[in-house]
Amino acid sequence: MRQTLYLAARYLAFHRIKTAILITSITLILYLPVGLRVLVAQSSERLTARAMATPLIVGAKGSPLELVLNSLYFGSDVPEKMRYAESIRIADSGLALAIPMYTRFHSQGHPIVGTGFEYFRFRGLQVESGRQIAMLGECVLGSRVAATLGVGPGDSVVSSPENVFDLAGVYPLKMHVVGILAYSDSPDDDAIFVDLKTAWVIEGLGHGHQDLSAPEAASTVLSREGGKVTANASVVQYTEITPQNIDSFHFHGDLSGNPVTAVIAVPPDQKASAILQGRYQGEGEKAQIAHPVTVMDELLDTILTVQSFVVAGAIVVGAATLASAALVFMLSLRLRRREIETLFKIGGSRRAVGTVMVSEIVAVLLAGVILAAGLTFLTSQFGSVVIRALIRM
Amino acid sequence: MIRISDLEFDYGEGDFRLRIPELNAERGSSVAFVGPSGSGKTTLLNLIAGIVTPRRGTIEAGEVDVTSLSDGARRDFRIRNVGLIFQEFELLEYLSVLDNILLPYRINPSMRLDRDVRERARDLAGQVGIADKLSRHPDHLSQGERQRVAVCRAVLPEPSLLLADEPTGNLDPANTERVLDILFDFAGRSRATLLTVTHERDLLPRFERVIDFKKFHASERGAAS
Secondary structure, three states, X not given: OHHHHHHHHHHXXXXXXXXXXXXXXXXXXXXXXXXXXXXXXXXXXXXXXXXXXXXEEEEEOOOHHHHHHHHHHOOOOOOOOEEOHXXXXXXHHOOOEEEEEEEEEEEOOEEEEEEOHHHHHXXXXXXXXXXXXXXXXXXXXXXXXXXXHOOOOOOEEEOOOOOOOOOOOOOOOEEEEEEEEOOOOOHHHHOEEEEHHHHHHHHOOEXXXXXXXXXXXXXXXXXXXXOEXXXXXXXXXXXXXXXXXXXXXXXXXXXXXXXXXXXXXXXXXXXXHHHHHHHOOOXXXXXXXXXXXXXXXXXXXXXXXXXXXXXXHHHHHHHHHHHHHHHHHHHHHHHOHHHHHHHHHOOOOHHHHHHHHHHHHHHHHHHHHHHHHHHHHHHHHHHHHHHHHHHHO | OEEEEEEEEEOOOOOOEEEEEEEEEOOOOEEEEEOOOOOOHHHHHHHHHOXXXXXXXXXXXXXXXXXXXOHHHHHHHHHHHEEEEOOOOOOOOOOOHHHHHOHHHHHOOOOOOOHHHHHHHHHHHHHOOOHHHOOOOHHHOOHHHHHHHHHHHHHOOOOOEEEEEOOOOOOOHHHHHHHHHXXXXXXXXXXXXXXXXXXXXXXXXXXXXXXXXXXXXXXXOOOOO
16 A cells, blocks of 8 residues: 555656646635635624624714724724714713724824723723823824834834825824733724824824924014914924923814714613614714614625625536546546556556555545645634734725 | 467457467577567467466466466466566656666555665666666656666566567667667576567577467467477
8 A cells, every 4th residue: 555655646746737736726626615604704703793892883974884894993994074073962962972083094004093091991901011191192002013013112103194295284293102902802903092182183183383482483483463473384393292392282273173083882771872873863964873783794794695606606616626627637547548557567456556546636635625624724713814904904 | 488279369359360279488488479560479478468368278387377367366477477578668757767667566565665675676777777867757768778677677576477578679779789688688597488579580599489470360370389
C-alpha cells in the first residue's frame, strides 16, 4: 500500500499544475456554500446582537438603514444631519434617555465618535488604562485603535482633514489621548471617542484663536465696532486644545442648532417607547425614529435572499466543476492506458494499479476537503473582521 | 527452459492466427525471433509471459505450465520469472530514473523493496552508465539512456527469462550495441534465457539461434526446435 501511495503521490507531484487546479476547484466547490453560510450566520448574530442592545435611534429623515448602520457600526456613509435640539427634546420629554452622536470624522481611518458619558454607560464600556474624557480636545480610544496606531494615554491623534482646499471647512484637530477602553468585541473597539463639543470643534463650529485685543494681534484686526471685531485670515487659529488656550475656545450661536447624526433613545419601558415612536409618525416631522432590530432584520432578509441565490449558483457551478473534474480523471485514464498496460505487464495486479489511480483521486478530494475545512475554520475565526470591514466601508 | 507444443492463438476477431506446433529454448540460450510484421513475434512473447492465453496448446517455462495457471498465478509467475523490455521503453514520465528501475517492486505488493534492492538498482545503473542520472525524469534522457533504464527495470528482479520486444528498434548503432551488451551480459551471468524480437538482420549473428516466424504465419504450419 505504501508503495502504491508513493506512485500516486509522484504522479500528482509531477502534474502539479493539473493537481493544483483540481484541488482548487474542489476546495472552492466545498468552501463557497459552506463558508458563505458560516459568514452569513456570523454576520446575522453580530448584526442582531448590536441592534438588540440598541432600543431606538432617532435621526434626520432619510435611509433608516444608513442611520442604523452609522449609529451602530460607525459606517462611512454619514446620514443626514439633524439639530442637537432633537436630543434635548427627547431628554426633556422624559420618555427616554437621549444619547447624542456625531460620527462624521475620521483619524487615520478610524471613526471619531462625538458623544456624551451616557454612551459609555449605555454600552458598558470601561476605561482600561488612563482616564475618561475630562475636557475639550481629549479623547479615549477603542482597544483596537490603540493597538493599531500604537498610541496610549499621553499620546495624541489628529483628525483627518476633509478637504485641504476648503479654508472655511474642517481643520485637523490634534486630540490628546487620555484613556484606552477595555476590549468589548464590538465596533467600539475601532472608534475614537470625543466629547460632542470636540466633534463640533473639528467641524469648525467652535474654535480658539489668538486674543484679538492683544497688541500682537493688532495687524490682523480689520475693524472694531462696539464689541464686534473683524479680523483677516492671518489670525492664528489653534489646532490643539491645551490648558493654556482652552479659554479662547468658544462657539458662536446656540448649541442646540449644532449638528448630530443620531440620538440613541433608551426608553424606560414599552409604554414610553410606544409614545416616543408615535411622536415621529407625524407628516410634518423632520426626524425619523428607527427600531434597529427591525431595520437589521430587513437587511438580513436581503442578505439571506442573496445568500440563497449565491448558494444555488455555487451548487450549479460546483456540479459543473465536479463533472469537469470527473471528465478530467476519465480522460486522464484514457491517456494513461499505455502506462496502465505497462503496469499490468510488469506484474501489477488490478488491485495495485487500481489503488494507484484511486489514491490519486482520493488524495485530490482529500486535499480539497482539508483546504475547504481550513478556509471554513478561518472564516469562522476571522469572518467577524471581514464583516466589520464590510459594514464600515 | 521453454517448451512450446501445439500452440494455437487468435484474438477472436480478424484474420490473425498463430500456430506453433513445437518450439524449445534451452535455459541460458539466446534466441532471436525474426519475421514480417504481424507474424506473431510479439504475441508469442505475450503468451510466454502469460499476458495473454492461447486457445490451445501448452507453454512450459521450467517446471511451470504457464497456460494452466490462473490470472493471479500467471501474474506471480511473471513477477518472479520474467523481465520484459519494450521497443518504446514504456517508462513512466512522472517517476525518476531510480523509481522507474524500482517500479516492479513498487507495483507488486509481493516484492519487498528494501535497502539491498535499492543498492542493486544503483549498481545496475552504474553498470549501464546512468548512475549520474538517477534523479532525472525520462524526458530528460536520450533514447539510448531510456532503453538502458528499461533494461535495468527488467533485470532488477533477476528473472530467469528475458523477453525483449525490439529493444533496439529506436536506437542508433552505438546504443544498439551497448544495450545488447548489457542484455547478453546479464543473461550470461544469471543463466537467463533471452528471447528477443528484432527486425535488424545485422544483430542476428550475436544470437545462438534465430527463428523465422514466416513458417508460423497464418495457416502455415511448421516446427522449430
